[in-house]
Each structure stands twice: as structure tokens, then as C-alpha cells.
Amino acid sequence: MSQTAGKLGMVTLDSEVVPSSLVEIAPILRVANEVEASNPRVAYLCRFYAFEKACKLDPTSSGRGVPQFKTALLQRLEHENETTLAGRQQSDARDMQNFYQHYYKRYIQALVNSTNKDDRAQLRKEYQTSSVLLEVLKAVNQTEDVEVPDEVLEAHTKVEEKIQIDVPYNNLPHDPDSQNLAITRFPKIQATVTALCNTRGLPWPAGHEKKLDEDMLDWLQTMFGFQKDNVVNQRENLLLLLTNVHIRQFPRPEQQPKLDDRAVTIVMKKLFKTYKKWCKYLGRKSSLWMPVIQQEVQQRKLLYICLHLLIWGEAANLRFMPACLCYIYHHRRACEFNSS
Incomplete structure (x- = not known):
């Protein structure tokens, strides 16, 4: 599940291998790994939200492998909070909002407006990532008692509509x-x-x-x-x-x-x-x-x-x-x- 890496005892958390009782947080950890290179603070906020959700899913840590998983994730969060805090531009809520809007324009809007409609799997992946980012954004804003801007909610409404239409398929698309x-x-x-x-x-x-x-x-x-x-x-x-x-x-x-x-x-x-x-x-x-x-x-x-x-x-x-x-x-x- 985890491997010791580096002198600081940091762990590499594989988003695809989490305890069965915490499987719901796997997409959040996957997004954290994806965005870490471009914005380490957003990646930290995603992992912190995943940790909070893990505590709600299995509060007693009774699931197989859950205590070790939580401990590893908490150790990483303690270290990342110190290293990423310096890179925060305004507040966590504001940074998450800016990152979501940037991600939406650069990846989703660009793919939707593209004349090449063949890369549907990539667009579906971006929809899923966008959904996770908004979920984290809402959690951060709730912590800081800040309302999610209307333009962000409107943008995500379009994403949700596309998710409902653009469903996975085996051989023939349906949307x-x-x-x-x-x-x-x-x-x-x-x-x-x-x-x-x-x-x-x-x-x-x-x-x-x-x-x-x-x-x-x-x-x-x-x-x-x-x-x-x-x-x-x-x-x-x-x-x-x-x-x-x-x-x-x-x-x-x-x-x-x-x-x-x-x-x-x-x-x-x-x-x-x-x-x-x-x-x-x-x-x-x-x-x-x-x-x-x-x-x-x-x-x-x-x-x-x-x-x-x-x-x-x-x-x-x-x-x-x-x-x-x-x-x-x-x-x-x-x-x-x-x-x-």
C-alpha cells in the first residue's frame, strides 16, 4: 500500500490501491497526484479532504489496512502543509477557486471547443477530475465560511450535464x-x-x-x-x-x-x-x-x-x-x- 521514500520517511500513496473500506477516496488521491506538479498546495488540499473523508468512512479504523493507511497519509499531510504553505498566493479557498477556473478553461473548454472530437476518453477523464476539484473546493470554502462563486457553479453545471450524456461505452458511443x-x-x-x-x-x-x-x-x-x-x-x-x-x-x-x-x-x-x-x-x-x-x-x-x-x-x-x-x-x- 505504501513505500518509504526519501530521508524524511515520506510515503508514496497509490490512489489505485487503498483499503476496501476507503475506496471512495481513490479518485481524490488520483487527482492530487495529477495536479501536484502544477500546484502542490491544491494537491495537499485534495489529500487533506481525502483524509477527512477517510475518517468519516471508517471512523474506528477497523477496516483491513486502514490504520496504516491513515497514518501514512497523515504523515505526508503534516510535511506537505509546511512545504506548500509558502506557495499559497492568497487563501486556500481563493487558490482552489483560481485553480478550478484555470483547469476548466485550459482542459475542458479547450477540448469541448476543439474540432477534433475523437479524444472522448480524455474529455471524460477531465470531467471526472473537474468534479473532484469542485468537491474539494466546496469543502475548503465551507471550512473558511466562503461562498462558491456563481460562475464556478455555472461552469460545473455544464460539466455535470456532459457527464450525464457522455457515458462510458463498449464499442458504440451513445451520446x-x-x-x-x-x-x-x-x-x-x-x-x-x-x-x-x-x-x-x-x-x-x-x-x-x-x-x-x-x-x-x-x-x-x-x-x-x-x-x-x-x-x-x-x-x-x-x-x-x-x-x-x-x-x-x-x-x-x-x-x-x-x-x-x-x-x-x-x-x-x-x-x-x-x-x-x-x-x-x-x-x-x-x-x-x-x-x-x-x-x-x-x-x-x-x-x-x-x-x-x-x-x-x-x-x-x-x-x-x-x-x-x-x-x-x-x-x-x-x-x-x-x-x-
């Missing part, structure tokens, strides 16, 4: 800023996205404010309460699944942004193979049915597929019990879905 990325401009990806966004005729709950980019999975989440992260994961899963089948069709589909219905049918047959066997074995009539209007058939197929994947995503260990999943789909969700 509006990703529309210009090469992978999202791929015609087959656009065809699948367009098909999933066809929510025409679906009854949204009263009072629901529909957004422009909402799709079938958002509708199912609104109607049945699926978890947000599950919806995000299954959207990406389905986009790649349909796109891969779509591009393998022969003769090849036209380049126009329209999902080949053959791809939808193939994916649906594969996903519902077990469910249909289950219905046949029990002598039950399948809950799957298609509308008379041909233009609505693909939408209905996609809705069934989305519903199946969202239930599968929520099922956790039940994924290994296909019969249970079939029962849940048949008796609960599919019936409710058809009745809507």
Missing part, C-alpha cells in the same frame, strides 16, 4: 456528440439506428416529455422500468447484432439507410428458438403475433427482440435457466406488452 464519429456514420449502423428509432404509434405515458433521439428501448424502459445501464448495454448489443447480420445478406441490401427485414427475421428466429420450443413442449400458444399492416411488422419484430434482450439483461443468474426466462417472458412482459 449526441458521437454523431460525427466515423463508426456512427457507417451506413449499416445508421440503418439499424433509424429502425430502432421508429416509435410511431407507441403509447407513451401521460406527461412524458419525448426526446428526439429516443428509441424502442427507451419506450420499453419507460413502460416497464428496466434499469438504465441494462438499456444502454442491450442497445449496443442489438445494434451490433443486427448490423452484423444485415451486412451479410445476399444479395446485398441497398445503401439507403433502411434495415433489411431479412436481418431482423434471422435475429428474431435465433433469439426465440428456445422460447418457441418451450411453448410447443407445454402446449402453449406463443405470445408472438404480427400486425396486419405490413409497415408495422418490422417495428413489432424489433420490439419483441428488444423486450427479450432487456429481460435477459435483467435476469442475471436466470440466464442459465432458459425455462424460467421463457416463463417470465410469456406470462408477464409479453402479455403486458401486447395489451399496450
